[in-house]
Amino acid sequence: ETGVTQSPTHLIKTRGQQVTLRCSSQSGHNTVSWYQQALGQGPQFIFQYYREEENGRGNFPPRFSGLQFPNYSSELNVNALELDDSALYLCASSSTSGRANEQFFGPGTRLTVL
């Protein structure tokens, strides 16, 4: 059984640029959630995707967007990067056939915005 994987591991961008982060869900999981973890903070929910549709969103602006593909992998896109977007971005997958809230996290992508 393959766990949740994310790419890239690290990324450096400059303010105003756009970035795409990728996540492959755990085998058998059809739901992907994205979280932002700023330094010294707990993860903050960005949004969730289920069956290729956004299914819940946290308090993040529209420049944070996502996609989910038929194989349940997902992308997080951030436009017009700001310095405060520097964080660890975590992807979590889960299966609606089980406990809806039991999520399995990937190792994260560390984004640095200069």
Add this chain to the structure above:
Amino acid sequence: AQSVTQPDIHITVSEGASLELRCNYSYGATPYLFWYVQSPGQGLQLLLKYFSGDTLVQGIKGFEAEFKRSQSSFNLRKPSVHWSDAAEYFCAVGPTGGGNKLTFGTGTQLKVEL
């Protein structure tokens, strides 16, 4: 709105000593409750979870947690800490009504002295 408070930002214990990490939550009903551990530069690993039933739950790595409804608490314990337990610990709540949004506390950094 749901929220989680972890009042201890840093805790230092000696190897072999017992450990208790505090977690208090605010939620309209009994939520799903989780403890995650995060090692430096890593994603989150689920230690244990509470959905219903027995209020004392056992997790991996010798950890346990007790749900106390009257105190809105879900404290994490371990009888004897090992040096490898040094990490950051996050308490989280999730809605019982469905959906996968987890709300995390700000974390407790555990240091283990040899």
